[in-house]
Amino acid sequence: MNKKYFDANKELWDEFAKIHYETESESYSVKSFLEGQSTLKSYELREMGNVKGKSLLHLQCHFGLDTLSWAREGAIVTGIDISSEGIRLAKLLAKRAKLEAQFIESNLYDSPKVLFKKFDIVYTSIGVLCWLNDLKEWGAIISHFLKPGGFFYIAEIHPFSMVFDNETKTAIVQANTKAKFASAVSGEKMAQGLRYEYITKDEAVVEKPLEKGRVRILEIGSEIDSVENIWGISKED
């Protein structure tokens, strides 16, 4: 019954994975990661403690930046994600960074059927819960994968904070058929649109077809003073 929703999410994340991998941004920078920078937050490092030699399962690992950052901290890492493109890029990134990791393409809800190990740590972070339809089952899966004495760690944000945004101005966006979406951010203020119009304001993004290239921001409201402030999308794209 949920297949069509999971398929739609997978399709979206296949597109996002490619864009996030290829486009340098504050949230996703492959370049800085390859130069040795960790993507982990200081509170995560502090709260998780020493992970050296511990087995760690990263649920919804995207293209593996955080997973591989944990590998750099000494953990023995496994990442799973529903996105085939995310997993392909995670494997590529591991190779480029010369780090050991196992990456598995799987819907989280099917993961016990494809992964038969138990872990010291199950980890997941930022932007994960909103994609899941059954949190009771999610909890059971986490418990299934934990060794006795192991622990689960989650760092998450809540989209409720976005209801206070009454300042984001219109962004005019061009997109081709492969990437019919765009997102623009001014600080923490986000406007997302095109085919994911349920996310926020109708007027936030105006679509214009583009023959070549992926996504181009043409004009942004005065709250966003330069294209460098746009998350995940650069002017050249």
Ligand SMILES: C[S@@+](CC[C@H](N)C(=O)[O-])C[C@H]1O[C@@H](n2cnc3c(N)ncnc32)[C@H](O)[C@@H]1O
């Ligand atoms: C916001 S991203 C997580 C990003 C991660 N915190 C990072 O910064 O790299 C959400 C991830 O959840 C994955 N996802 C969504 N639904 C899923 C499901 N049912 N099973 C497994 N992964 C799923 C997406 O493919 C995407 O990679």
